[in-house]
Amino acid sequence: MDEEIKFIVDSAEESMQKAITHLEKELTKIRAGKASPNMVSGVMVEYYGAKTPLNQVGNVNTPDARTISIQPFEKSLIQEIEKAIQVANLGFNPMNNGESVIINVPPLTEERRKELAKQAKAQAEDAKVGVRNDRKSANNDIKKTDVSEDEKKNAEVDIQNLTDKFIDKIDSILATKEKEIMTV
Template sequence: MDEELKFIIDSAEESMEKAISHLERQLANIRAGKASPSMVQGVMVEYYGSNTPLNQVGNVNTPDARTISIQPFERSLIPEIVKAIQAANLGFNPMNNSDSVIINVPPLTEERRKELAKQAKAEAEDAKVGVRNDRKSANNDIKKADVSEDEKKNAEVDIQKLTDKHIAKIESILEVKEKEIMTV
């Protein structure tokens, strides 16, 4: 196969892989009923005049499936952490027990589960669109390549196989996430 076509196919595959890893990161932020440190990942705490990520001012743990525990590195930060979690509007009610901050994660309602499943589906659809856009741009690059028509056709077939493989991978990732969300 021509060097130019190989480069086009490799870069298309790399872009498709990035779409999948982006999807996995997005789905990790969708809560599925179990407590997870990633649920408070975006919380910023006022620390000596600057906003600092929560995981840099304390240890975030999940002692069980319904609890998130935050052990600050400095006890004086506890009120700031509580304030930051409330300000983040995550729907949690943090409790201060003088050593740490405890968050009880409420179980999801059926309606909320369906909402989250819909959100996961939308993220998966965005990833599929990204993969299809990568296919389109690769096919355009192939058409511009200075190679024979047969080589172009073979490269387009390879790109389509890559696309199908990545779309199937997205489907399976979504299926696992939906099952996780809908499990009570």
């Protein structure tokens, strides 16, 4: 295989892998019945005038499947952390015991589970669009190369095989997440 073609195929595969990685990261933020520190990973706390990620101002733990505990590094941050969680609009009602902020994660209703499954589907669809865009970009790059038509066709077949492989991977990741969400 021509070096230029190989580079295009490898670049496409790398881009498609990034779409998978991004999807997995986004899906960890979607709640699936049990408490996880990732549920509050997007929360930003006002800390000395700057917006700071929650995990940089305290320890985030899950002592059990229904509780998230946030132990701030400075006790003066308890109110700020509670406020930040409410502002983030995650559907949680934080409480504090003077030492830490505690979030009781309520069990999901059937309606909420379906909503979360839709969110997961949307994330998966975005990832598929990304993979298809990578395929289109790679195919356009292949057309611009100075190699024989046969090599171009073979490279396009390779790109399509990669695309199919990554789309299947996205579907399997989604199926796993949907099962996780719908399990009571």
